[in-house]
Amino acid sequence: MKKSGKNDPKEPVFETVKLGKIYDMGQVKVPALIDINVRFFRSEFSVLLGPSGSGKSTLLNILGGLDSPSSGKILFNNRPLQADQNDDLTEFRRKYVGFVFQFYNLIPSLTAEENVRLVTDISDNPMSSSEALELVGLIDRKDHFPSQLSGGEQQRVAIARAIVKRPEILLCDEPTGALDFKTGKIVLDAISKINKELGTTTIIITHNVSITSIADRVVEMRDGSIVSDKPNLKKTSTENIHW
Template identity: 60%
Template sequence: MARLAQLKKTPRAAAKAEIFSVQGISKVYDMGEVKVPALESVDLNLYAGEFVVLLGASGSGKSTLLNILGGLDTPTSGRVLFRDKDISQMSEDELTEFRRHHIGFVFQFYNLIPSLTAEENIALVTDIVSDPMPPAEAMRLVNLADRLGHFPAQLSGGEQQRVAIARAIAKKPDVLLCDEPTGALDFKTGRVVLEAIDTVNESLGTTTVIITHNAAIADMADRVIELRDGRLVSDRRNKRRKKVAELSW
C-alpha cells in the first residue's frame, strides 16, 4: 500500500497536469489454443480536467483500454502510469485502493441495488472513502435532488443512470470512466445523461473519459481518440466543445 499512499489528489483549479501516461501497452487474451489481441502498442497521455471521447466500432479495444485505465484489467505488455506511479505493476490489493480513491465508473447498465434508495445506493460508496460528497449534493449535480428517497424501480432508466453517475462522483474521484453510458437509453434520455456527465466535468474538473460508437457525441469533448482493431488511429482536439443541445445525432 506504500505506493498508493503517495498518490495525492490534484487541486481542481490546477493546470492541466498529466494524469495518465499509457506507454506501449498491448493486451492479448489467452483463450486456450487461441490468443485474441485486444490492444496493440497503444501510446496515450491524458490530462487533468479533460473531457475525452474514445471512439471505435465494437471490438476496437475501447472497453479493454478503459478497464486498464481503471485498474480493472492489466496490460500484457507496456506500462500505465497514474501520476508517475505504475498501476500495471500493482497488486490486487493496491489496485482496489487505487480504484476506491481515484476512479469512478459508469457502465451501460446501472448496477443499482433494488432494495436500497438512491441515497442508500450512493452511501455504499461514500461510506468507504475519507472525504466524500454528501449524497444530496451528488444528486443535485445530476439534477435529481428530489429523488433521494426513491428506489430504482420508481425511477426511469435515465434517472437510474444519473443515480449511477451521482454514486460514481460522490467519492470525488480524479477520473470518471464511462462505458457506453447512453447505450441502453433512447435519444431524449441519453441527452439528459450526457448533460449530467458534462456538468460533472465542468463543475468538478473531473477528468472524464466516455467510450462510444456514436461519433456525434465526439463534438462535446475536448479531445477525440479513435481506436481500430486494437490500435490508436487518430487523436484530435476539438476547436470548441459543443453543448449537448447542439449535437446532431
C-alpha cells in the same frame, strides 16, 4: 499511493507506453490492444471512439484498474500503476476512480439516496449523497427506488454514486447505450456538468460519433490500435448534439 496536486491542467493523469493486451483463448491468442501510447490530461473531457471490438473497453478497464496489460506500462500521476499489486489497484479504484457503465447496477431494495450513500462509507472525503444527487438533478427523487425511476434517472443515480467520493477520474463505458436520444442527452449533460464544476478528468467510450462534439479531445480506435488522437476545435454543448 500518493495523490498529486491538481494545479496544472496540462499535466497527464494517465500515460500509457507501448501498452498491449492479449487474451489467451486456449490455442488462440487474441490481441485486444497493440502498442497503445496515449495521454489523458487533468480535468480534460475525452471520448474514446470506435466500433465494437476496437479495444476501447479493454483500454478503459486497464485505465480503471479492472484489468491488467500483457505488456507495456501505465503511469497514473507520473507514477507506475502496478498491475500485479492487487492491494494497490484496490486502493487506486477506491480513492481515485468513479465508474459509470451502460447498465446501472443499482440495488433494487435501496432508494436512490441509499444507493449513493453506500459509496460514502468507503470513501475518505466524500460529499454528501444529497449533494451528489443535486449535481445530477435528482434531489427530488432521492427517496425513490430504482423500479420507480426511468432508465435515464437510474443512470444519473449511477453517476451520482460514481462521483460522490470526489474521484479524480470518471470512466464511463457507453453511458447512453441503453437510453433513447432525449434521455441520453440528459445523462451526457450531467456528465459534462460534473467535468466542468468539479474538474473531474472524464473519459467516455462510445461508438456514437455525435457524442464526440462535446469532448475536449477525441481518441479514435480501430482493431486494437489508436488511429487518431486530436483536440476537438469545435466543442459544443449537449443541447446542440443529434444522433
